[in-house]
Amino acid sequence: MAMQNISFDPQAFRAALGTFTTGVTIITTQTEDGSPVGITANSFNSVSLNPPLVLWSLSKQARSLPIFSSGKHWNVHVLSTEQENLSGRFATQGEDKFAEIELDNGISEAPLLQDCTARFQCRTAFQYEGGDHVIFVGEVLAFDHSDRAPLAFQSGQYALATRKPRSELRLATTPPPPECSYTEDLLGYLLGRGHYQTLNALRQLLNSQQLDEQSFFVLSILCIRDDMTLEEINTFVTYTGREVTLASMRFLERQRLVAFEGPAQSPRFVLTAQGREVSLHQLALAKAVEEDLSAKLGAADAQALKVLLKRLIVVSDPGLPDLWAPR
Numbered sequence: 180m181a182m183q184n185i186s187f188d189p190q191a192f193r194a195a196l197g198t199f200t201t202g203v204t205i206i207t208t209q210t211e212d213g214s215p216v217g218i219t220a221n222s223f224n225s226v227s228l229n230p231p232l233v234l235w236s237l238s239k240q241a242r243s244l245p246i247f248s249s250g251k252h253w254n255v256h257v258l259s260t261e262q263e264n265l266s267g268r269f270a271t272q273g274e275d276k277f278a279e280i281e282l283d284n285g286i287s288e289a290p291l292l293q294d295c296t297a298r299f300q301c302r303t304a305f306q307y308e309g310g311d312h313v314i315f316v317g318e319v320l321a322f323d324h325s326d327r328a329p330l331a332f333q334s335g336q337y338a339l340a341t342r343k344p345r346s347e348l349r350l351a352t353t354p355p356p357p358e359c360s361y362t363e364d365l366l367g368y369l370l371g372r373g374h375y376q377t378l379n380a381l382r383q384l385l386n387s388q389q390l391d392e393q394s395f396f397v398l399s400i401l402c403i404r405d406d407m408t409l410e411e412i413n414t415f416v417t418y419t420g421r422e423v424t425l426a427s428m429r430f431l432e433r434q435r436l437v438a439f440e441g442p443a444q445s446p447r448f449v450l451t452a453q454g455r456e457v458s459l460h461q462l463a464l465a466k467a468v469e470e471d472l473s474a475k476l477g478a479a480d481a482q483a484l485k486v487l488l489k490r491l492i493v494v495s496d497p498g499l500p501d502l503w504a505p506r
């Protein structure tokens with residue numbers, strides 16, 4: 180077929196194509212002498228339900244081209260968000276891609292990777308010329324899938340797919356009254372409300388231990404990094420707008436959760452064994468709240484929310500020291 184040779188700016192063309200968000204797959208096969216072969220590909224797509232057909236395209240530059248072209252079977256693995264490293268590994272030439280990877284038994288000799296979101300075991304049905312790529316169409320002989328969240332790829336970067344429900348909060352779509360420009364879609368409002376509602380669930384659990392939020396905060400900080408002065412503890416608390424006082428440390432001492440050490444003018448604070456136990460119990464409560472919310476949001480959306488919150492923390496960080504950094 181004669182093609183018109185329109186000269187595009189290749190970078191702009193790539194960038195435009197990259198806006199089409201895809202999943203990420205690894206496609207595997209085997210050489211005649213039995214060596215496993217695989218590459219990362221996001222050109223995968225469904226073609227037909229009946230007969231069951233899928234396709235993907237392979238660059239003519241790929242070292243694996245002759246193997247895929249002459250092989251009969253290949254497996255498509257839809258990667259989960261946990262498999263980003265695997266994607267990188269199978270996209271890099273010269274790596275021993277299958278080192279220390281455990282495989283499942285499939286219906287052909289093509290390697291079958293574990294822990295994926297979905298897998299399609301295929302036999303080549305057709306091969307087509309596709310410019311600088313070869314298009315492989317495969318008949319699906321077997322498939323399976325799990326509820327692991329799929330890894331996404333957009334504009335040259337890994338991404339997370341988040342569900343976008345048709346109706347979120349009533350709030351976001353209702354216009355504010357004309358005399359007031361506040362909307363319930365303000366980031367600060369959403370964060371604040373989410374924070375307090377989440378904290379409230381935890382607070383109810385804490386109340387049963389007769390500890391307040393401040394004590395929860397101090398105990399969890401000391402559980403991560405023990406043996407600090409009041410000043411040091413406060414460097415990890417000031418972003419909340421509160422201050423831990425000597426009086427509140429005395430309260431924890433009376434409860435036998437914290438011990439004072441060193442000179443009386445500048446004591447250092449350490450968790451007692453009981454304090455550590457209470458703190459670990461609080462952590463379990465916090466995890467129970469998280470599990471409940473995760474189940475309601477769905478594991479994938481909970482993960483996406485965490486990614487976005489971490490980005491928000493970075494962009495709004497007032498310069499907090501790293502609580503988890505080794506001393």
Ligand SMILES: Cc1cc2nc3c(=O)[nH]c(=O)nc-3n(C[C@H](O)[C@H](O)[C@H](O)COP(=O)(O)O)c2cc1C
Binds near residue numbers: 203217218222235272
């Ligand atoms: C997210 C992602 C998607 C990719 N999709 C494709 C693809 O669809 N087809 C392709 O030929 N290469 C694709 N690549 C590049 C190949 O994975 C890479 O060139 C690989 O090293 C080829 O392996 P080989 O030369 O050892 O066969 C992709 C890479 C990444 C990171």
